[in-house]
Amino acid sequence: MSDTSVPAQDLTLDIEAPAAGGTSIARHDGQVVFVSGALPGEKVRVRTEAGPPARFLRAAVTEVIEASAHRVPDRRLDYVPGDSADGSGAGFAAGPGAGAVPDSAGFGGMEFAHVDLAHSRTLKAEVLGDQLQRIGHIDRAAEVLPAPGETDGADWRTRVQLAVDDEGRAGMLAPRSHAVIPVTTPPLAAGPLHDLDMTTLHVPGVRRLEFAWAGDHGALIVRGRPTAQVLDEIESWLPTSFSLLTEATGPEQSHGRGRGGRPRGRGRAHAPAPALRVIRGDRTLTETVDGREFAVGADGFWQVHRDAAALLSSEVVRALPADVEAITDLYCGVGLLGITAARATGAPLFGVEGVETAIAHARDNAADLEARFLALSVDRARLPDSDVIILDPPRAGAGRKATSAIIESAARTVVYVSCDPATLARDLAALTGGGFGIESLTGFDLFPLTSHLETVTVLRR
Numbered sequence: 001m002s003d004t005s006v007p008a009q010d011l012t013l014d015i016e017a018p019a020a021g022g023t024s025i026a027r028h029d030g031q032v033v034f035v036s037g038a039l040p041g042e043k044v045r046v047r048t049e050a051g052p053p054a055r056f057l058r059a060a061v062t063e064v065i066e067a068s069a070h071r072v073p074d075r076r077l078d079y080v081p082g083d084s085a086d087g088s089g090a091g092f093a094a095g096p097g098a099g100a101v102p103d104s105a106g107f108g109g110m111e112f113a114h115v116d117l118a119h120s121r122t123l124k125a126e127v128l129g130d131q132l133q134r135i136g137h138i139d140r141a142a143e144v145l146p147a148p149g150e151t152d153g154a155d156w157r158t159r160v161q162l163a164v165d166d167e168g169r170a171g172m173l174a175p176r177s178h179a180v181i182p183v184t185t186p187p188l189a190a191g192p193l194h195d196l197d198m199t200t201l202h203v204p205g206v207r208r209l210e211f212a213w214a215g216d217h218g219a220l221i222v223r224g225r226p227t228a229q230v231l232d233e234i235e236s237w238l239p240t241s242f243s244l245l246t247e248a249t250g251p252e253q254s255h256g257r258g259r260g261g262r263p264r265g266r267g268r269a270h271a272p273a274p275a276l277r278v279i280r281g282d283r284t285l286t287e288t289v290d291g292r293e294f295a296v297g298a299d300g301f302w303q304v305h306r307d308a309a310a311l312l313s314s315e316v317v318r319a320l321p322a323d324v325e326a327i328t329d330l331y332c333g334v335g336l337l338g339i340t341a342a343r344a345t346g347a348p349l350f351g352v353e354g355v356e357t358a359i360a361h362a363r364d365n366a367a368d369l370e371a372r373f374l375a376l377s378v379d380r381a382r383l384p385d386s387d388v389i390i391l392d393p394p395r396a397g398a399g400r401k402a403t404s405a406i407i408e409s410a411a412r413t414v415v416y417v418s419c420d421p422a423t424l425a426r427d428l429a430a431l432t433g434g435g436f437g438i439e440s441l442t443g444f445d446l447f448p449l450t451s452h453l454e455t456v457t458v459l460r461r
């Protein structure tokens with residue numbers, strides 16, 4: 001079957017409701033259309049994506065005919081070089097009201113760039129409630145709260161990855177594409193990451209730039225095959241507060257960055273990450289949460305929003321019962337949530353994590369506590385007797401094996417930190433079916449202006 005058997009079409013649609021992934025739902029001749037760049041209540045012109053016949057269509061807004069009161073000027077304009085900001089290059093909805101939206105919808109990763117920040121949280125809450133209902137059969141209106149230090153939603157990312165095009169310009173990928181749209185500074189970035197001037201950097205041979213910032217120091221990992229001269233250029237461009245690391249040669253592998261993807265292999269710990277060569281500085285960052293330091297690899301998982309580590313660990317502590325005997329922290333990374341809970345209670349801690357280097361950091365981070373860590377897939381781990389289980393899985397969620405193990409365990413309190421409402425809903429259906437009741441479920445907007453959100457669910461039995 002040809003990949004373009006259904007050609008692109010231009011349609012006029014009434015937008016009905018928010019959908020997962022920051023899109024909105026509309027209908028054309030009874031068929032569902034997932035529209036990006038729209039808002040519920042709007043009338044828009046869209047162009048559908050060509051492709052094989054499917055139950056639904058995907059489309060992007062090309063013109064806003066009747067605008068929502070919650071529409072704002074596209075914030076992605078703040079990040080594109082001047083000659084693209086008129087919409088001729090990257091394709092943006094320049095104004096808040098009705099009007100043409102040229103070409104594509106700009107770069108990906110800022111699905112609510114055109115939406116008033118408070119309203120974007122309302123839309124996220126609606127999608128969360130819908131997914132709990134549809135997937136988990138859980139009837140619950142959930143709210144989505146801003147992080148305590150929220151400003152305009154554009155200064156929170158402590159981890160940013162930029163793609164690099166063939167000419168060596170750094171930028172963001174267009175939605176569902178490998179095309180790189182150059183940016184002036186890293187979008188939505190916190191602190192000094194926000195001030196990096198990407199327009200003066202030309203780095204042919206580099207494939208990706210991975211930035212991390214930890215309060216008063218940071219790191220840049222350069223991936224690809226840059227020449228020594230390009231690396232020299234990056235080193236003189238990079239502020240001295242950043243370490244600089246590069247991939248030693250060899251094929252790229254994924255290694256637990258972003259939302260901490262599922263380790264490969266059947267239950268083994270993560271395969272070793274590709275070696276990183278330190279050009280200057282250190283391969284480890286020191287994050288500080290509530291006065292306590294956590295070592296984390298420059299390429300390791302850490303909560304992305306500048307306030308997320310403090311907020312999520314305090315939510316976990318708040319959920320703990322009065323007397324805790326033992327704590328298990330599943331998908332523990334470098335130990336943030338479990339260590340904070342163990343410190344608050346004095347209870348012994350057991351942590352499981354698939355990435356060996358993260359476990360090595362967790363052991364160091366918990367050196368003053370009664371703690372044991374295992375580098376293993378959660379699906380393979382035998383859970384010790386704990387009255388409290390914390391879990392913070394990747395987007396894929398915990399799944400059947402892990403939820404069954406939790407149900408069969410001695411746990412009476414479960415704190416489930418999730419970054420994906422769909423897999424959360426599936427796992428909550430299993431846990432409630434296994435005798436747990438949901439005491440609270442709160443959404444937190446720890447990925448402002450994107451389609452993502454974090455939730456903390458407290459279950460007891």
Ligand SMILES: C[S@@+](CC[C@H](N)C(=O)[O-])C[C@H]1O[C@@H](n2cnc3c(N)ncnc32)[C@H](O)[C@@H]1O
Pocket residue numbers: 256259260261262263301302303331332333334335336337352353354355358376377378379392393394
């Ligand atoms: C969302 S992160 C949470 C990390 C930690 N709780 C924190 O707050 O820093 C998910 C973690 O799960 C790990 N992971 C993913 N799949 C896993 C699996 N099947 N078994 C064990 N760990 C896994 C990832 O490496 C990542 O560190």
